[in-house]
Amino acid sequence: MLQKHISLKTLVLFVAFAVSQSMSAHAINADEKQTTASRPNILLVFTDDHAYQSISAYGSRINTTPNIDRLAHEGMRFDRCYVSNSICGPCRATVLTGKYSHLNGFCVNGSTPFDGSQQTFPKLLQKVGYQTAVIGKWHLHSAPTGFDHWDILINQGPYYNPPMIRNGERVQRTGYTTKIITDLTLKWLSEQRDQDKPFMLMYQHKAPHRPWEPAPQYFHLYDDIDIPEPPTLFEDYAARGPAVRQQDMTIAETMSDRDLKLVPPANLTSTQQAKWDAAYGPKNRAFHEANLAGDDLTRWRYQRYIKDYLRCVSAVDDQLGRVLDYLDESGLTDNTLVVYCSDQGFYLGEHGWFDKRWMYEESLRTPCLVRWPGVVDPGTYNEDIVSPLDFASTFLEAAGGELPGDLQGKSLVPILNGNTPKDWRKTFYYHYYEYPGWHYVRRHYGVTDGRFKLMYFYEPDVDHWELYDLHNDRDELQNVVDNPAYTKILQRLRQELTRLREDLRVPNEDPASTVIKRLPPRIRTPLP
Numbered sequence: 241m242l243q244k245h246i247s248l249k250t251l252v253l254f255v256a257f258a259v260s261q262s263m264s265a266h267a268i269n270a271d272e273k274q275t276t277a278s279r280p281n282i283l284l285v286f287t288d289d290h291a292y293q294s295i296s297a298y299g300s301r302i303n304t305t306p307n308i309d310r311l312a313h314e315g316m317r318f319d320r321c322y323v324s325n326s327i328c329g330p331c332r333a334t335v336l337t338g339k340y341s342h343l344n345g346f347c348v349n350g351s352t353p354f355d356g357s358q359q360t361f362p363k364l365l366q367k368v369g370y371q372t373a374v375i376g377k378w379h380l381h382s383a384p385t386g387f388d389h390w391d392i393l394i395n396q397g398p399y400y401n402p403p404m405i406r407n408g409e410r411v412q413r414t415g416y417t418t419k420i421i422t423d424l425t426l427k428w429l430s431e432q433r434d435q436d437k438p439f440m441l442m443y444q445h446k447a448p449h450r451p452w453e454p455a456p457q458y459f460h461l462y463d464d465i466d467i468p469e470p471p472t473l474f475e476d477y478a479a480r481g482p483a484v485r486q487q488d489m490t491i492a493e494t495m496s497d498r499d500l501k502l503v504p505p506a507n508l509t510s511t512q513q514a515k516w517d518a519a520y521g522p523k524n525r526a527f528h529e530a531n532l533a534g535d536d537l538t539r540w541r542y543q544r545y546i547k548d549y550l551r552c553v554s555a556v557d558d559q560l561g562r563v564l565d566y567l568d569e570s571g572l573t574d575n576t577l578v579v580y581c582s583d584q585g586f587y588l589g590e591h592g593w594f595d596k597r598w599m600y601e602e603s604l605r606t607p608c609l610v611r612w613p614g615v616v617d618p619g620t621y622n623e624d625i626v627s628p629l630d631f632a633s634t635f636l637e638a639a640g641g642e643l644p645g646d647l648q649g650k651s652l653v654p655i656l657n658g659n660t661p662k663d664w665r666k667t668f669y670y671h672y673y674e675y676p677g678w679h680y681v682r683r684h685y686g687v688t689d690g691r692f693k694l695m696y697f698y699e700p701d702v703d704h705w706e707l708y709d710l711h712n713d714r715d716e717l718q719n720v721v722d723n724p725a726y727t728k729i730l731q732r733l734r735q736e737l738t739r740l741r742e743d744l745r746v747p748n749e750d751p752a753s754t755v756i757k758r759l760p761p762r763i764r765t766p767l768p
């Protein structure tokens with residue numbers, strides 16, 4: 241009995257001890273999670289024109305991106321990340337301000353500079369003790385504000401030998417831009433930042449923006465294979481509206497000799513030029529000798545385009561790997577929120593196109609991957625409608641800052657925790673303004689709920705509506721706006737569009753109407 245009694249007492253004590261240890265361990269974990277979540281470093285990896293169709297974590301059929309995929313495997317993949325205005329500068333202005341173009345004033349590329357005196361999330365992060373930096377592409381035509389350190393490309397910036405501006409001072413650099421931006425990023429992380437403060441770093445690539453000029457080590461990647469063509473490479477636009485027939489962004493007609501590498505970049509060093517010529521010279525001679533025409537020529541152009549595009553993506557992926565490795569080696573990974581995103585999606589031959597701008601899916605959607613150890617469950621995905629518009633609110637909440645009431649984006653932190661708020665947006669407003677301008681895409685706005693998409697091309701000479709049902713028509717080839725089967729859906733989306741425009745304070749008069757006149761007239765081939 242005594243033995244049994246002792247055993248029972250021992251057992252009770254053991255269970256009590258185990259429970260207390262378990263609770264203690266749980267409490268420590270909870271504290272760690274809270275600490276991790278309260279003051280994380282923030283790394284925004286922002287690329288330019290990177291299509292989700294060319295990321296293996298998004299199911300790419302044409303390439304692999306092992307380092308970007310790491311963020312998906314270790315974090316959350318967003319499958320409905322929509323941009324509010326599918327073009328470079330305006331998306332960047334929206335990221336900084338958490339506001340739509342009509343409120344932050346940057347509606348189109350290449351007109352008035354971004355007003356850096358307005359509220360931006362880097363400034364608000366500085367107020368709560370963050371050190372802030374932006375390295376790489378900026379493209380807002382005014383000097384960055386709200387950054388302790390900046391080292392940016394001038395305008396678009398070239399793929400080779402970029403002149404840059406470092407904290408106001410022009411610096412000429414030699415080499416491949418994707419690697420240079422990464423070298424500068426690693427230098428700032430390892431040597432230049434204040435190690436006693438949390439940081440917010442925007443690591444922003446020019447790649448894979450036009451004209452898709454690869455680094456030498458990728459010149460022969462894909463040489464021996466044909467990349468699969470998208471099924472809509474030869475779409476005739478018959479069942480859509482007049483706007484798609486006016487565009488100037490086809491692989492068949494719009495691409496220039498420089499896009500296609502039939503002429504080399506103008507700014508190479510003699511060493512770079514020799515490597516370039518050795519790679520492209522024989523390929524170009526074979527092309528000229530083949531004397532292709534018609535669809536065969538378009539197919540050749542697609543192969544040349546997509547291979548160079550993917551070569552630029554490989555450089556981005558490899559360089560991102562260096563940064564992720566550095567975070568691991570320096571012990572920063574566990575306390576760093578990493579976001580991978582592009583300023584919009586891109587056409588990789590779908591509808592016969594390259595470029596972006598439209599509200600159609602390939603340019604409306606952008607890749608978005610978030611890794612945040614201790615907060616985001618690894619290997620998860622999400623189908624809520626989110627946007628780069630939400631980054632400002634997200635970063636501020638992650639940093640423990642207050643969210644100003646005028647932000648139009650919403651914090652993704654609850655979603656990252658796995659708890660989508662019940663009142664999360666079910667629809668999304670889109671607005672593109674840049675016409676006349678590059679690629680001749682007409683101005684339009686619209687709404688989508690993830691399945692249906694209503695678009696309005698509102699300029700008087702093209703005035704028309706388009707409605708697509710993505711479940712039945714994934715490639716958006718059939719405009720069903722006049723189909724009686726969709727009458728109720730059309731009515732619902734029109735009401736929602738009106739509600740969103742009021743809610744988001746979109747002015748009735750087009751806010752870009754005065755600046756747009758300074759944009760260039762239609763020219764077929766020059767680069768933007």
Ligand code: CA
Binds near residue numbers: 288289
């Ligand atoms: Ca872009």
